[in-house]
Amino acid sequence: MTTNVKLAVVYYSSTGFSAEIAKEVAAAGEKAGAEVRLRKVAELAPESAIASNKAWAAHTAASSEIPVARPEDVEWADAVVFGTPTRFGNVSSQLKQFIDTLGGLWAAGKLADKVYSGFVTTGTAHGGQESTLLALYNSVQHFGGILVSPGYTDPVKFVDGNPYGTSHVDGQGANPVGEDTRNSAHHQAERLVRIAAAVKAGLQA
Numbered sequence: 001m002t003t004n005v006k007l008a009v010v011y012y013s014s015t016g017f018s019a020e021i022a023k024e025v026a027a028a029g030e031k032a033g034a035e036v037r038l039r040k041v042a043e044l045a046p047e048s049a050i051a052s053n054k055a056w057a058a059h060t061a062a063s064s065e066i067p068v069a070r071p072e073d074v075e076w077a078d079a080v081v082f083g084t085p086t087r088f089g090n091v092s093s094q095l096k097q098f099i100d101t102l103g104g105l106w107a108a109g110k111l112a113d114k115v116y117s118g119f120v121t122t123g124t125a126h127g128g129q130e131s132t133l134l135a136l137y138n139s140v141q142h143f144g145g146i147l148v149s150p151g152y153t154d155p156v157k158f159v160d161g162n163p164y165g166t167s168h169v170d171g172q173g174a175n176p177v178g179e180d181t182r183n184s185a186h187h188q189a190e191r192l193v194r195i196a197a198a199v200k201a202g203l204q205a
Contacts, residue, residue, distance in 0.1 A: 004078075004200065005033065005034040005035070005078050005079060005193050005196045005197050005200060006034065006035050006036075006037075006076055006077045006078045007026075007029040007034040007035065007036045007037070007077060007078070007079045007081070007189075007192070007193060007196070008036075008037045008039060008069075008073045008074055008076065008077035008079070008080045008081070009022050009025050009026045009029070009036065009037070009038050009039065009080075009081045009083070010039050010040075010041060010069045010073065010074070010080060010081070010082050010083070010095075010098065011039075011040060011041070011081075011082065011083030011084065011095070012040065012041045012083070012084050012085070012092045012094040012095040012098075013040065013059065013063070013083075013085065013121075014045075014053075014055075014056050014059065014085060014092075015053070015055040015056050015059050015170075015173060016055070016058075016059040016062070016063075017085070017121045017168055017170045017177060018083045018084060018085050018119070018120075018121045019040070019059065019063055019066075020177045021083060021119050021121065021166060021168060021177060021181065021185050022038060022040075022081075022083050022119075023038065024177075024181075024182050024185040024186065025081050025083070025119065025166070025185050025188065025189045026038040026189075028185060028186040028188075028189035028190055029079075029081075029189045029190075029192070029193055031190075032189060032190045032193040032194070033193065033197075034079070034193045034196075037067075037073050037076070037077070038067075039066070039067050039068065039069035039070075039073050040063060040066045040067075040069065041068065041069045041094050041095050041097070041098040042068050042094065042098070043094060044093055044094050044097060045094075055173055069098055071101055071102050071104065071105055074102060074105065074111065074114075075105055075110050077114060078114060078115065078196045078199075078200050079114060079115040079116070079117075079148075079192050079193065079195075079196035080114060080115070080116050080117075080145075081116075081117050081118065081119065081188075081189070081192065082095060082099075082116070082117075082118045082136055083095075083118065083119045083120070083121075084118070084119075084120060084121075084132065084136065085120070085121045085122065086121070086122045086127055086128040086129060086131075086132040087132075088128065089127075089128030089131040089132060089135075090128070090131070090132055090135050091132055091135055091136050095136075099139050102143075106142070106143060109144070111143035111144065111145060112143060112145065113144065113145070113146065113199070113203060114143070114145050114146065114196075115145070115146045115147075115148050115192060115195055115196040115199055116137075116140040116143070116145040116146065116147055116148070117147070117148050117149060117165060117188060117192050118133050118136045118149075118164075118165045119133075119165045119166035119167065119188065120132045120133050120136075120165060120166075120167045120168075121167065121168045121169075121170055122167070122168075122169055122170070123169070123170055123171065123172045123173075124169065124171075124172075125169050127169065129162060129164075129167040129169075130162065130164055133162075133164040133165045133167075134164065137149075137164075146195075146199060148191065148192050148196075149163060149164050149165055150163060150164075150165060150166070150184070150187060150188045150191055151163045153187075153191060154187045154191075156180070156183040156184050156186075156187050157184065157187065159180050159183070159184070160180055160181065160184045162184075165188065166181060166184040166185045166188050167181075167184075168181045
């Protein structure tokens with residue numbers, strides 16, 4: 001049932017934590033039977049800002065081979081996962097800029113009836129995790145998309161405590177992505193692929 005689902009994982013990451021979760025989501029989506037595109041959004045920050053932060057510069061170099069997201073990747077997909085670090089309780093400007101380029105697809109009705117979900121990273125506990133995901137999901141409502149958050153649909157969600165999506169506290173770079181976050185990402189991806197398959201089958205019936 002899941003082999004025909006096309007999943008796009010579109011994310012922004014400065015120092016690598018969101019990128020690591022994106023890879024977990026992509027791998028779990030593939031394991032669930034989806035065809036997956038892993039895409040980073042374009043960087044907007046000046047090179048001087050990137051160079052001033054060793055972790056940011058290192059991640060930029062390490063992720064150079066990841067393709068940059070295009071609107072065509074979202075059009076192609078049946079299901080889309082957006083990932084972002086929080087910026088003052090909101091979506092990062094890099095991911096928001098990419099979403100803003102989807103206006104043509106929105107006007108043509110090509111963002112509707114897809115399944116969407118999201119994940120987030122923050123530097124501090126809480127730190128705007130839920131508000132960032134809720135802000136992200138505002139765009140999904142405008143798309144006419146079908147929002148599939150993980151909710152409390154698996155015991156792993158009672159561990160991370162965030163029903164809106166996978167979230168991680170990086171502790172200003174001190175906390176690596178652990179098993180609890182990975183388990184949450186796997187569950188979110190598997191659920192998304194399963195629901196997307198059902199939606200696609202229903203629309204094709």
